[in-house]
Amino acid sequence: MRFISLQSGSSGNCLFVESGETRLLFDAGLTGAQTEQRLAALGIDINTIEAVILSHSHCDHTKGAGVLLRKYARPLWMTGGTYHHILAMRKVGQIGTPHFFRPEATLQFGSLTIETIPTMHDAPEGVCFVVDDGKKRLGIMTDLGCRFGALKEAITTLDGILIESDYDPVMLKNGPYDKSLQDRIRGSKGHLSNRECAELLRDAGRKLRWACLGHLSGNNNTPELALETHRQILGRKLPLYVASRRETSPVLEL
Numbered sequence: 038m039r040f041i042s043l044q045s046g047s048s049g050n051c052l053f054v055e056s057g058e059t060r061l062l063f064d065a066g067l068t069g070a071q072t073e074q075r076l077a078a079l080g081i082d083i084n085t086i087e088a089v090i091l092s093h094s095h096c097d098h099t100k101g102a103g104v105l106l107r108k109y110a111r112p113l114w115m116t117g118g119t120y121h122h123i124l125a126m127r128k129v130g131q132i133g134t135p136h137f138f139r140p141e142a143t144l145q146f147g148s149l150t151i152e153t154i155p156t157m158h159d160a161p162e163g164v165c166f167v168v169d170d171g172k173k174r175l176g177i178m179t180d181l182g183c184r185f186g187a188l189k190e191a192i193t194t195l196d197g198i199l200i201e202s203d204y205d206p207v208m209l210k211n212g213p214y215d216k217s218l219q220d221r222i223r224g225s226k227g228h229l230s231n232r233e234c235a236e237l238l239r240d241a242g243r244k245l246r247w248a249c250l251g252h253l254s255g256n257n258n259t260p261e262l263a264l265e266t267h268r269q270i271l272g273r274k275l276p277l278y279v280a281s282r283r284e285t286s287p288v289l290e291l
């Protein structure tokens with residue numbers, strides 16, 4: 038299984054997973070043109086993407102979804118809650134009739150099985166994912182809200198993970214956001230801090246071969262600070278990567 042972050046963070050999320058002939062995108066937070074170009078730079082034709090699966094409705098995960106459907110005819114998959122919220126926000130344009138799944142549903146695309154796990158994040162019927170190719174299990178886990186039981190349980194089964202390490206609490210407190218936005222981010226329906234993320238990884242299963250930190254805040258975190266906090270809690274053993282907020286990150290394999 039190959040995993041590539043085309044971008045991860047509050048300005049746009051789009052993640053590529055490939056196994057054998059099966060190619061999927063998780064989230065559509067880049068423009069259609071950016072998605073096409075970044076895939077092309079990796080030698081991947083956007084028309085070979087079998088499905089685009091959305092985690093939740095927020096713009097940083099969905100703003101390119103309409104174009105991926107209308108211009109590239111890529112099938113969109115989402116929960117009913119995501120669909121209705123996207124329509125209500127009126128920022129994505131027409132998305133036709135997508136393929137729906139229930140939170141907690143298991144999806145199958147070629148050799149890949151996708152388990153969907155409801156999150157506590159403040160979007161209707163938002164989910165995170167475990168991608169299973171029959172041999173290895175990859176977690177795609179951002180916009181989580183808090184560290185809920187099903188999340189912790191899933192993490193113990195993983196071989197690799199892209200996980201949100203959104204903010205440093207001191208930077209958030211001293212940063213540009215007003216109190217209500219700060220409260221939203223650190224609340225139980227917001228995002229995970231560097232420390233919260235690192236503690237989850239500390240309790241992960243023995244199989245975990247690497248972790249890629251994602252969804253870093255541009256205002257309230259830096260890659261250096263995120264890595265420092267993780268190293269303090271995890272030591273040196275686990276290979277750690279940080280997904281870029283602006284560009285494609287290196288290929289990670291399982």
Ligand SMILES: [Zn+2]
Nearest residue numbers: 047095097180
């Ligand atoms: Zn997000």
Ligand SMILES: [Zn+2]
Nearest residue numbers: 095158160180
């Ligand atoms: Zn979100």
